[in-house]
Amino acid sequence: MKKPVSNNVIRRLPRYLRKLEELENSGITRLSSGEFAKILGSTSSQIRQDLNAFGGFGQQGYGYHVPDLRAEIARILGMDRGHQAVLIGVGNIGKALLEKFSFNDCGVQLTAAFDVKQELIGTDQQGVPVWSIDALPEYLALHPTDIAVLCVPKSQAMPMAELLTEQGIDAIWNFTNVDVVKPSSQMMVENVHFSDSLLSLSYFLAEHQDEKRRLKNRS
Amino acid sequence: MKKPVSNNVIRRLPRYLRKLEELENSGITRLSSGEFAKILGSTSSQIRQDLNAFGGFGQQGYGYHVPDLRAEIARILGMDRGHQAVLIGVGNIGKALLEKFSFNDCGVQLTAAFDVKQELIGTDQQGVPVWSIDALPEYLALHPTDIAVLCVPKSQAMPMAELLTEQGIDAIWNFTNVDVVKPSSQMMVENVHFSDSLLSLSYFLAEHQDEKRRLKNRS
Numbered sequence: 001m002k003k004p005v006s007n008n009v010i011r012r013l014p015r016y017l018r019k020l021e022e023l024e025n026s027g028i029t030r031l032s033s034g035e036f037a038k039i040l041g042s043t044s045s046q047i048r049q050d051l052n053a054f055g056g057f058g059q060q061g062y063g064y065h066v067p068d069l070r071a072e073i074a075r076i077l078g079m080d081r082g083h084q085a086v087l088i089g090v091g092n093i094g095k096a097l098l099e100k101f102s103f104n105d106c107g108v109q110l111t112a113a114f115d116v117k118q119e120l121i122g123t124d125q126q127g128v129p130v131w132s133i134d135a136l137p138e139y140l141a142l143h144p145t146d147i148a149v150l151c152v153p154k155s156q157a158m159p160m161a162e163l164l165t166e167q168g169i170d171a172i173w174n175f176t177n178v179d180v181v182k183p184s185s186q187m188m189v190e191n192v193h194f195s196d197s198l199l200s201l202s203y204f205l206a207e208h209q210d211e212k213r214r215l216k217n218r219s
Numbered sequence: 220m221k222k223p224v225s226n227n228v229i230r231r232l233p234r235y236l237r238k239l240e241e242l243e244n245s246g247i248t249r250l251s252s253g254e255f256a257k258i259l260g261s262t263s264s265q266i267r268q269d270l271n272a273f274g275g276f277g278q279q280g281y282g283y284h285v286p287d288l289r290a291e292i293a294r295i296l297g298m299d300r301g302h303q304a305v306l307i308g309v310g311n312i313g314k315a316l317l318e319k320f321s322f323n324d325c326g327v328q329l330t331a332a333f334d335v336k337q338e339l340i341g342t343d344q345q346g347v348p349v350w351s352i353d354a355l356p357e358y359l360a361l362h363p364t365d366i367a368v369l370c371v372p373k374s375q376a377m378p379m380a381e382l383l384t385e386q387g388i389d390a391i392w393n394f395t396n397v398d399v400v401k402p403s404s405q406m407m408v409e410n411v412h413f414s415d416s417l418l419s420l421s422y423f424l425a426e427h428q429d430e431k432r433r434l435k436n437r438s
Contacts (some may be wrong), residue, residue, distance in 0.1 A: 014419065091315070092314050188427060190420035196237075202302060205297060
C-alpha cells in the first residue's frame with residue numbers, strides 16, 4: 001500500500017523537473033541536494049524529504065544523477081502515461097495554449113480542439129484540427145480521452161463540465177474561472193485561477209511595501 | 220512584530236475570498252467554520268487555523284460574518300492598496316488578460332499596455348491604451364507602477380525583467396515561462412507556469428487510473 005503524498009509535495013515536483021531539465025540541457029549530470037536547494041531557493045532537507053516521499057533517488061556521497069532524477073520525476077508526474085487531451089473553446093486563452101503551450105512537453109497529446117465559430121471549424125491550429133462543438137460527444141466516444149482543457153465562456157462552463165462527466169472524461173484542466181464540479185464529484189479538476197496568482201503577488205507586494213515604509217521611518 | 224504567515228496559507232486565501240464573494244452575492248451573511256469547510260472541501264480546523272494567523276475573525280457561537288470576513292481577507296491580500304500595473308506584450312496571452320481578466324476585481328489598476336507591433340501601438344484594448352515598448356522607461360518614470368504583467372516572448376523575458384528592475388518595479392506577474400530573476404533578487408515574481416498546473420493534474424490522473432485498475436483487478 002502506497003502512502004499518500006501531500007498535495008504540497010506534488011505541487012513542487014513540476015518546478016524540480018523544470019530545473020533538472022535546464023541542468024541536463026546545460027550538460028550537468030550530477031548534483032548534491034545542497035546545490036539543488038541553492039538553485040531552487042529551497043533547503044536541502046526540504047528537497048530530500050520531498051524526494052523521499054517517493055523512495056528517494058540520491059546516493060550518500062554522490063548526490064543526484066540529474067538525467068535519472070529528471071526521468072523519475074517525469075514518471076511520477078504521469079508524463080509517460082500517454083494522456084490524451086482535447087481543448088474546448090478556441091478564444092484568446094484557447095489560442096494562446098494552442099500556439100504557445102507545449103502539451104507534448106508535459107507528456108500529453110492534444111488530439112483536437114472544439115469551438116462553435118464557423119470560421120474556425122475545419123481549420124488546423126498548430127497541427128490541431130478544430131471540430132464543431134456538436135461533434136464532441138461522437139469524437140469522445142471514438143477517441144478515448146483523459147483530459148479536457150476547458151476554455152469556454154463562463155456561461156458554458158457548467159453545462160460543458162456536465163457533458164464531459166457524462167462522456168466519462170476523468171480530468172478537466174479548467175481555465176473558465178468557474179468552479180465546474182461539486183466537491184463530491186469524481187471528476188478531477190485543476191483550476192487555473194489567474195486571480196489567485198495575482199492576489200498572492202498582491203499580498204507579498206503589500207508586505208514588502210509595509211516593510212520598506214517601516215525601514216524608512218526608522219532611519 | 221508580526222509573525223510571518225506561511226506561503227501555503229496565503230495561497231489558500233484567494234480561494235476563500237472567491238467563495239465568500241459567491242456567498243455574499245447569494246445573500247448569505249453568516250457562516251460557521253464547518254459550513255465554510257464543507258463548501259471548500261476543507262476542514263473547519265484548517266480554516267480556523269488559517270484565519271487565526273491573521274487574528275481570527277470568527278465569534279464563538281456565531282461563526283463568521285460573511286461580508287466582514289470577505290473585506291478582511293481582501294484587505295490582507297492588499298486589494299485596498301491601489302496597486303498600479305502595466306502589461307507588457309500584447310500577444311494571445313496578453314490579449315486574453317486584457318479582454319477577459321478583471322484586474323479591478325483584484326484591486327489592481329491596469330494603466331497601460333506595451334508592445335512592439337505598429338498596428339497595436341496607439342490603439343485602445345478594453346479601455347487600456349497600448350504604447351510603444353520604447354516609451355516604457357519614460358512611462359514608468361512618470362507613472363509610479365507596482366506590478367509589471369510580463370507576457371513577452373521567451374527571448375525578451377530576461378532583458379525586460381532587467382529593465383523593470385532598473386526602473387524600480389517591485390513585482391512581476393510572469394507569464395513567460397522563463398525564471399526571470401535570480402533567487403537573490405529583491406524583485407517579487409509570481410510565475411504563472413501552465414505546465415506546473417497540467418503536470419499536477421497529470422499526477423492525480425495517473426494515481427486515479429492506477430486506483431481504478433487496482434479495483435478492477437480485485438473484482
